[in-house]
Structure formats: structure tokens, C-alpha cells
Amino acid sequence: MSHVLHPIEKTIIKLLKTVPSLTEQEIAEKSSLSADQTRRGIEWLKLKNLANVVESEELFVSLGKNGVVARQEGLPERKLVNLLVAKPVLLDELRKKLLDETNIAIANAKRNDWITITKSDVGSLVSLKKEPEQTNEERLILQIGEGRLPVEKISDATALESLKKRPDFVIIESVKSKIISLTEGAKSIDTDAADSGAIDVEADVPRIFAARTHPLKDTINEIREIFVSLGFSEIVGSFAQPSFWNFDALFTPQDHPAREMQDTFYIKDKLAEKFATPAQVKRVSDSHKKGWKYQWNIDAAKKMVLRTHTTCVTIRYLAENRPDEARIFSLGRVFRNEKVSYKHLVEFNQVEGIVIGNKVSLRDLMGIQTEFYRKMGLNKIKFWPTFFPYTEPSLQTMVYNDRLDKWVELFGMGIFRPEVTRPFGITKPVLAWGGGIERIAMLKYGLDDVREFYNNNLSWLRSVPKCQ
Incomplete structure (x- = not known):
């Protein structure tokens, strides 16, 4: 079998014909090749079965800082x-x-x-x-001296073990090297033959994988661009939130199952201080007492949680800014203490937004959602009546999955209940929606398991088209 050889390969073969086995460093030293060229040439020859590469490891011992002191002053x-x-x-x-x-x-x-x-x-x-x-330890310290000694040359292993037990007396270093030799096939190759400039025109072109953003990140960026193009402004907030903003401000009762440890990640021994104004706290407390008929507990509202949705960022924005009209959205990671499965993760990305204005209605909200899905390339949608704790009326968006031949749930939406908005002085209707970004990405990329986005499967990541 003939081989088309690169000049680097020829140089290494010629050298190894004169010296049967050498390390990478020795090849670089005895030839005109750089260290990088040497490594590259060895790999090429190895792939062509023209070189044998045997890896070896050698241990060396030198004196640590306390060993140096002992050598000069004594143990x-x-x-x-x-x-x-x-x-x-x-x-x-x-x-x-x-x-x-x-x-x-x-x-x-x-x-x-x-x-x-x-x-x-x-x-x-x-x-x-x-x-x-x-002592044997003293003799060994003098033997090691200022240099580095191969462990195999130390005859008194007991003395070495004793010094190793003393802190910073000796340093053991592992040096790995490769011994390269020619295969029988390589020994018969004439490196002076006229193929030096030959090019194998039938050889496969090497595949190049350019750097790119993750498909899920592409989806996040696309969603952000769509909402900005629809006239929305983005707001951001912290991952860790007081329970007041994550639950209480959204009229979620303090005995609701979602607030229990098995559904929420609480931050241990951490309580929020000055998380809202006294007036805001009082009005939310009164809203709970009137609506849920129980004694509201401020200590429960102080507990810090990893946010279970991004709506806590939105309601805080409304409470602090009290706008007459606004189109805002929040996009980021949220956390749920759930069992990981093909459709659930303990942390995922969510997009959520609101519209506030004088005459906005549920029909406007349905129109916004329809336009959003259309820009995402999802044209077959319908809205289904449902229940959410802090919106009334509430709808569930259903999108048809052609590949699965069935309707799947995506965003939830509705109008904030008065118990959510009035404690913060907001009397105009607030349209709200939210949902997981991974579910949209699964539809875009034809995945049945949400975990695929986080498996770092390079073959899949490289195969996903940049433009859908």
C-alpha cells in the first residue's frame, strides 16, 4: 500500500531509520522540527499505521521547601x-x-x-x-540535593516514604513521555521517492466545525428578538427571591402545595429583610386575609427561594413603577423541585410578559400570542380555558405538533386577578402570559426529550441547522 507523505512525516521516518526509538522531545531536538510539528507528524504516522507510540511514565523526586531548609540546616x-x-x-x-x-x-x-x-x-x-x-533520611536529602532524582534510582524506599510523611519535605512529580518507533511497513518506505509533491485528489476533505451558539441559546435569542420587534421592553431580576414576591404578591396562599419543600428550592437559613414597603406588605396581607380567610404570616413571606417563575420579576416591576401603559417581558432561568424526566427539569428557561393599558382585553392577549407563535413558525394553535392561581379568566395555548400528530400545551395566559394588582395601586387590566422555552425549542428541533439540550451530544449539536 502506497502512502502520500508530508515532509514532516518523511523527516521523522528518516530519523527513526537511523535511531530505532526516540521520544517526542528527542525527535524535535535531533531534527529541524518544532515541538508542535513533531507532535502533529507522530499523530499522522500513527493514524497511517506507520509509527508505534508507547506511552511511559517516570516519577521524579525533588526537595520541597522544608526539605531545602533541612538540607541546609539539618532535620x-x-x-x-x-x-x-x-x-x-x-x-x-x-x-x-x-x-x-x-x-x-x-x-x-x-x-x-x-x-x-x-x-x-x-x-x-x-x-x-x-x-x-x-540517618538514612539525612543521606537521602543530600542525595537528592538541588536537582531532581528519578525515584527508581533511590535505593532506600523506606527513607523516601518517611520523608513523604513530613509536610513539604519532598515533591513527587510524574513525567509522561512517548517512545516512538517505526512499524515494519514504515521501515520499507523510500522517503526519497518522487511522491513528495503528490496530492490525493480522492481523499475526503476534512470536516470543519465552526464555533456556534447552542441551539437552545439560539431559541432564547430568537424569542427575545420577537418580543422586542413587537414593541416590548425586557426587564431582569435575581434568581433568588423572597417568598413575598414569588408567592404572596401573586395571591398564592401560604398553605399552597407549590410552596412546600418538595416543590420549591428554599435557601437554608436565609431570610429577606426590607423586601417591600410596610404599606405593600399590609395590603398583600389584607388581600390574603379577605380572599383566603386565614391569618397571613410575614415570616413565611421572608423565606428566600430560587424563583419558580419569572412572574415575580414582573409583579415587582409593576409594584415599584406603577405604569399607566407598558409592554414588558422577562426571560431567564427558573427552578422547580421536580423529578427529572423527558419533559421536566429541575431548572429551565422561561419567558413571561405583560401588557397594561386602559382597554386591553383577553382578545388582545390572544392576538399577541398568535403573532408570537407565527413569528416562531408555529401556525396551528388554539386556546383552551383553564385555571391559574393568579389570573382570571385564564387560557392555555395549544400548538399542533405535526410530527407527533397531536396537540401539545405551551404557554399559559390570562388577566391578573384584582387581588394581585390592587395591593400595589394598579387598577387597569394587566394581560399576562408565560411558558417554558425548552418546550418551544423541542418543537423547533424535533426532540422528544428535553434532556437532549443538556447532554452535550456533539454529533447532534453539529448537525442542527443554524437557520430553521
Whole structure:
């Protein structure tokens, strides 16, 4: 089988014919190739079965910062011995000279049976039994010196293990290398043959995958552009919200199942302070007492949660700005403590918006939704009466999925109940809607499992058309 060889490949083959096996670094050093060219050429030869690549690993030991000090000044126990050569010394005096090394010096010297400690009237007296010879650890420290020593050249493994137990005395480094040699087929290749400029015109063109945004991000950006084109302005808010804005301000009773731990992510030991004005708190409290017939608890409203929808951002905007007319939308991540499945995630993206004005009606809301879906390429829609806690009347948008041959639920919508808007001084009707972005993206990209957006499947990500 003939091979079309790149000049880099030829250089490596010629070199390996003279020296049967070399490392990457040695090939780079012995040839005119750069390190990058060498790596590239080796990979090419390996793919063509012209080179054998064997990976190896070698361990090296060098002195850490405390090992360097011990090499210059001695181990703590050796410093102790040197202080005891002339005569016994009180332990308190030794502490003044050895400082924080005293305890380790005493412990090691006692373990080696170098010293004795006796009680006296003036304190504990430390005496030297005999002046010890150089230890295996001391010899190893000198052997390592200022350089780096292969672990395999250290004959006293016990001394090395002992030094490894001392903090920052030795550093063990792993150095990986590749040994490259030619296959039998490569040895017979004539690198001086006339194919140096040959081009294989039948070879496959390498596929290039340009950088691009994630398909889900494309959908988010598309939704944002559509609402801006319809005259809406975007508002943003924090992921963490007081329960007051996430639940209470939206007339969700404090005993509602959605507020329990199994449905909501609460932030442990974190309570909100000054989350609303006293007047706002009082009016929301009164609304709950009148509408739900129970004693509203401000402590429950202080609990911080990861927002379960973006409507908390909208109602806070309305309360703080009280506009006469407005078209706004909020887009971002929300969190639900649900079991992960093909259609549910514990966190997902949601878009939500409102229109406030003098004579806006449910028909206007249906028109806005119809135009939005049309711009998204979804033309087969219908609206279905339903119930939502903070809108009345309420509708569910249904979109027909041609591939599944059935209607699927998307956005919920309705007009904010007076119990939601009046506590914040808003008397005009407020049209509201919201829904998960992943569900729209699943329709766009023909997916049956929402988890596909987060699996990082490169083959799928690269195959998705940029323009639908």
C-alpha cells in the first residue's frame, strides 16, 4: 500500500531509520522540527499505521521547601542533638531555640532512642544518650540535593516514604513521555521517492466545525428578538427571591402545595429583610386575609427561594413603577423541585410578559400570542380555558405538533386577578402570559426529550441547522 507523505512525516521516518526509538522531545531536538510539528507528524504516522507510540511514565523526586531548609540546616531532630552535645538542656530553653520545630524534634529523637527526658526541680531536662550517626533520611536529602532524582534510582524506599510523611519535605512529580518507533511497513518506505509533491485528489476533505451558539441559546435569542420587534421592553431580576414576591404578591396562599419543600428550592437559613414597603406588605396581607380567610404570616413571606417563575420579576416591576401603559417581558432561568424526566427539569428557561393599558382585553392577549407563535413558525394553535392561581379568566395555548400528530400545551395566559394588582395601586387590566422555552425549542428541533439540550451530544449539536 502506497502512502502520500508530508515532509514532516518523511523527516521523522528518516530519523527513526537511523535511531530505532526516540521520544517526542528527542525527535524535535535531533531534527529541524518544532515541538508542535513533531507532535502533529507522530499523530499522522500513527493514524497511517506507520509509527508505534508507547506511552511511559517516570516519577521524579525533588526537595520541597522544608526539605531545602533541612538540607541546609539539618532535620529538626539533628538540630536538637546538636544543642545537647555539650550538656543536658532544659526543655523550656530548647523551645526558645527550636521554636515550632520543638515537638517534632523531641518526637523523632525519642523514637530513634537518642534522648531521655527527666523531671527536675527547675523543669524537664533533656539529655543525649549518644551522638547518633547520619540517618538514612539525612543521606537521602543530600542525595537528592538541588536537582531532581528519578525515584527508581533511590535505593532506600523506606527513607523516601518517611520523608513523604513530613509536610513539604519532598515533591513527587510524574513525567509522561512517548517512545516512538517505526512499524515494519514504515521501515520499507523510500522517503526519497518522487511522491513528495503528490496530492490525493480522492481523499475526503476534512470536516470543519465552526464555533456556534447552542441551539437552545439560539431559541432564547430568537424569542427575545420577537418580543422586542413587537414593541416590548425586557426587564431582569435575581434568581433568588423572597417568598413575598414569588408567592404572596401573586395571591398564592401560604398553605399552597407549590410552596412546600418538595416543590420549591428554599435557601437554608436565609431570610429577606426590607423586601417591600410596610404599606405593600399590609395590603398583600389584607388581600390574603379577605380572599383566603386565614391569618397571613410575614415570616413565611421572608423565606428566600430560587424563583419558580419569572412572574415575580414582573409583579415587582409593576409594584415599584406603577405604569399607566407598558409592554414588558422577562426571560431567564427558573427552578422547580421536580423529578427529572423527558419533559421536566429541575431548572429551565422561561419567558413571561405583560401588557397594561386602559382597554386591553383577553382578545388582545390572544392576538399577541398568535403573532408570537407565527413569528416562531408555529401556525396551528388554539386556546383552551383553564385555571391559574393568579389570573382570571385564564387560557392555555395549544400548538399542533405535526410530527407527533397531536396537540401539545405551551404557554399559559390570562388577566391578573384584582387581588394581585390592587395591593400595589394598579387598577387597569394587566394581560399576562408565560411558558417554558425548552418546550418551544423541542418543537423547533424535533426532540422528544428535553434532556437532549443538556447532554452535550456533539454529533447532534453539529448537525442542527443554524437557520430553521
